[in-house]
Amino acid sequence: MADFDGTAILQVLARHQVHFVVIGGWAAVAQGSPIPTRDVDVVPENERANLTRLSGALRELDAKVRNGDEDPLPFVHDATSLAGSVFWNLTTTFGDLDLSFQPSGTQGYADLRRDAIEVTLRGTPVLLASLADIVRSKEAAGRDKDRRALPILRELVAQQLRDRRPKR
Amino acid sequence: MVIGGELVREARKRGALTQRELAERAGTTQSGIARLESGRTSPPLETVQRLIRLCGFELLVELALFDDSDRVQARDLRWSTPTQRLDLNERSVRQADELREAFLAATGG
Numbered sequence: 001m002a003d004f005d006g007t008a009i010l011q012v013l014a015r016h017q018v019h020f021v022v023i024g025g026w027a028a029v030a031q032g033s034p035i036p037t038r039d040v041d042v043v044p045e046n047e048r049a050n051l052t053r054l055s056g057a058l059r060e061l062d063a064k065v066r067n068g069d070e071d072p073l074p075f076v077h078d079a080t081s082l083a084g085s086v087f088w089n090l091t092t093t094f095g096d097l098d099l100s101f102q103p104s105g106t107q108g109y110a111d112l113r114r115d116a117i118e119v120t121l122r123g124t125p126v127l128l129a130s131l132a133d134i135v136r137s138k139e140a141a142g143r144d145k146d147r148r149a150l151p152i153l154r155e156l157v158a159q160q161l162r163d164r165r166p167k168r
Numbered sequence: 169m170v171i172g173g174e175l176v177r178e179a180r181k182r183g184a185l186t187q188r189e190l191a192e193r194a195g196t197t198q199s200g201i202a203r204l205e206s207g208r209t210s211p212p213l214e215t216v217q218r219l220i221r222l223c224g225f226e227l228l229v230e231l232a233l234f235d236d237s238d239r240v241q242a243r244d245l246r247w248s249t250p251t252q253r254l255d256l257n258e259r260s261v262r263q264a265d266e267l268r269e270a271f272l273a274a275t276g277g
Contacts, residue, residue, distance in 0.1 A: 029257045033245075
């Protein structure tokens with residue numbers, strides 16, 4: 001199993017000029033969540049030219065389909081097949097990557113792009129979904145691991161609101 | 169209730185409503201909703217519940233045992249940069265893997 005390096009995965013996507021927003025636990029960690037995660041969740045823009053670039057990046061990452069405890073399965077893809085998909089759990093040379101075109105509770109890339117925050121990681125600009133949008137998605141997904149993260153994520157959102165409020 | 173505004177915003181977005189549409193349903197103004205969502209006002213719980221219902225959702229409230237371990241760790245991370253936080257995450261993941269491998273080696277798994 002490859003050592004997980006989420007930033008390296010995103011650097012490959014950025015080098016291929018893929019438009020995407022990072023959501024999920026990894027984006028939350030970057031914004032202060034203390035809950036570790038071993039995959040990175042990416043919401044790509046669902047436009048044909050972007051999906052062609054995404055397909056190229058996935059080839060460079062040697063992306064395969066995760067298959068539980070079994071060996072990963074080959075992942076044959078192009079812009080057309082990616083356009084017809086909703087969700088992929090992948091494994092790459094830098095660890096696990098989940099692609100989701102419309103995460104629960106959201107309308108996808110354009111919706112998340114609106115309030116996304118740009119951070120620079122190892123010299124590469126990356127868009128992270130806002131903590132509020134991460135909470136919205138986790139709340140809608142409703143899985144146990146999402147519910148466990150919600151109290152601290154909500155507190156971090158409230159902290160951000162307090163920090164932004166003008167001091168009197 | 170700072171978090172109340174955030175809950176209303178989340179419900180409105182999940183309900184695919186604009187601030188203006190929610191204001192019309194609630195009989196208030198768009199700027200009133202914007203102020204509430206921004207945390208500049210602290211609405212009472214009843215107001216939050218009402219607005220969330222107008223978005224088509226129900227606010228469920230429950231009591232759980234207090235555990236501040238996540239909060240303490242989040243406080244320690246507050247002044248770190250995103251890169252520092254992600255490096256720490258990836259170190260934590262590696263340590264967890266090493267621990268698991270050591271456990272499997274010790275138990276013959």
